[in-house]
Amino acid sequence: MKISSIQTIGIRFVVLYMAIQLLPLDGQFFKNLFDWSGDSVAYAFTRWLFNLSRYAPSFFGSTATFTNWAVVALLAGIGTLIWAQRSPNPAADERVYAWVRVAVRYRLAWAVIAYGFLKLFPIQAPLPSLSSLNTAYGDHSAWKLFSLSLGVVPGYQAFLGGVEVLGGLLLLHRKTTAIGTLILLPFLGNVFFSNLAYEGGEYIYSGLLLTFGLFLFGHDAARLFRLVSLERPARPNQEPAALSTIPRAARYGLKGAFLGLVVGVYGFTTAFTPRAIRYPQTPGLRAEGVLGLYRVETFKQDGQVIPYAKMHPGRWQDVVFEPWNTLSIRSNRPVTIHHVSTEELPAGAAQSDHELAGSQGRLYYRYTTDVARTQLLLQNANPHHATDRLRLRLTRAANNRLTLQGTDSEGHRVEATLVKVNKKYLQHEAAKAGRRGSLTL
Numbered sequence: 001m002k003i004s005s006i007q008t009i010g011i012r013f014v015v016l017y018m019a020i021q022l023l024p025l026d027g028q029f030f031k032n033l034f035d036w037s038g039d040s041v042a043y044a045f046t047r048w049l050f051n052l053s054r055y056a057p058s059f060f061g062s063t064a065t066f067t068n069w070a071v072v073a074l075l076a077g078i079g080t081l082i083w084a085q086r087s088p089n090p091a092a093d094e095r096v097y098a099w100v101r102v103a104v105r106y107r108l109a110w111a112v113i114a115y116g117f118l119k120l121f122p123i124q125a126p127l128p129s130l131s132s133l134n135t136a137y138g139d140h141s142a143w144k145l146f147s148l149s150l151g152v153v154p155g156y157q158a159f160l161g162g163v164e165v166l167g168g169l170l171l172l173h174r175k176t177t178a179i180g181t182l183i184l185l186p187f188l189g190n191v192f193f194s195n196l197a198y199e200g201g202e203y204i205y206s207g208l209l210l211t212f213g214l215f216l217f218g219h220d221a222a223r224l225f226r227l228v229s230l231e232r233p234a235r236p237n238q239e240p241a242a243l244s245t246i247p248r249a250a251r252y253g254l255k256g257a258f259l260g261l262v263v264g265v266y267g268f269t270t271a272f273t274p275r276a277i278r279y280p281q282t283p284g285l286r287a288e289g290v291l292g293l294y295r296v297e298t299f300k301q302d303g304q305v306i307p308y309a310k311m312h313p314g315r316w317q318d319v320v321f322e323p324w325n326t327l328s329i330r331s332n333r334p335v336t337i338h339h340v341s342t343e344e345l346p347a348g349a350a351q352s353d354h355e356l357a358g359s360q361g362r363l364y365y366r367y368t369t370d371v372a373r374t375q376l377l378l379q380n381a382n383p384h385h386a387t388d389r390l391r392l393r394l395t396r397a398a399n400n401r402l403t404l405q406g407t408d409s410e411g412h413r414v415e416a417t418l419v420k421v422n423k424k425y426l427q428h429e430a431a432k433a434g435r436r437g438s439l440t441l
Contacts, residue, residue, distance in 0.1 A: 130425075331362075
């Protein structure tokens with residue numbers, strides 16, 4: 001079908017725009033390329049490939065903005081003007097379009113498979129911590145509520161990951177690309193609008209993946225509309241001569257390498273990544289029987305008893321000991337919320353900030369102990385409160401009581417008597433009862 005000059009210009013612009021979005025145009029790509037940090041070799045590979053898959057050109061710092069898209073559009077516009085100065089060559093144009101389409105197919109497949117495996121083996125949104133379960137609903141940001149809601153249903157999260165992986169695999173074959181885009185477009189559209197609605201930081205990147213999907217689907221959209229909606233004959237999609245001239249062994253070799261690296265190795269290392277990698281992996285005082293929610297029965301500051309009061313900024317209300325080395329304190333003390341704008345894997349479990357990100361109402365401390373496991377040195381894990389430290393002595397008493405005595409970062413003497421609350425949690429009881437078991441709370 002013959003196309004007009006205006007259509008030719010439009011197609012060239014879109015092709016160049018997509019091509020530029022695929023190029024490593026800033027230092028972040030090379031920073032990710034040489035970043036192999038991780039708690040293990042397997043996890044380091046998972047994190048390395050995932051970070052590479054998330055790359056998009058950024059011209060104004062590391063924060064993703066739509067301004068970067070405007071710059072790419074400007075560059076594509078300049079390229080289109082230069083392209084127009086050349087003598088018309090439809091065959092060359094077709095070859096450029098074909099190669100860019102192949103590159104977009106594999107780029108989108110890489111991205112959705114990388115995210116898909118993190119959901120398939122529920123890592124992206126872990127089960128809520130005890131502290132999150134004992135934090136008021138209104139003290140969580142919209143993004144944190146979405147993450148917690150996804151984390152409590154690992155089976156559904158795995159299903160979403162399976163959809164992404166399936167869609168990505170279908171993109172790797174030219175004949176199934178249309179089916180893959182039909183699966184991925186509703187999924188990516190939902191991800192994009194979910195990021196907007198829940199104030200997530202990935203709406204720019206998810207929007208970019210959505211444009212990749214639309215670009216690929218546009219190749220077959222007219223034929224599908226003619227065949228399905230108009231019920232008229234449609235010509236099949238023939239492979240361009242530019243791609244058929246590549247030796248079959250070379251094509252199969254490159255595709256095999258992609259499958260082996262992105263699907264085989266990445267899938268294997270992700271499967272063996274701890275499900276709770278988003279939380280610290282250093283054991284807490286669980287072995288000593290110190291785990292769970294504790295009500296602060298009495299609280300003293302500099303020897304003065306402070307009665308229970310929700311509005312008092314210094315009075316502790318309850319304390320949670322996590323299975324790992326985190327102790328969280330609920331109080332009315334102002335907290336500068338630590339916001340996470342992008343979906344990233346921490347370099348190691350010790351650097352994970354998932355448990356405190358997007359929440360207020362609690363102070364999260366990571367602690368170390370002495371040999372006797374009675375002296376606690378606590379450091380506020382929130383980077384906005386890096387100077388906040390506590391030195392406490394833990395004393396165990398009868399009747400599920402604990403006593404914490406020590407000093408805070410301002411030199412005040414604090415003493416708290418804690419009483420354990422034997423609280424059951426629906427998500428834990430449901431896991432014990434099984435799918436068809438009965439629950440008693």
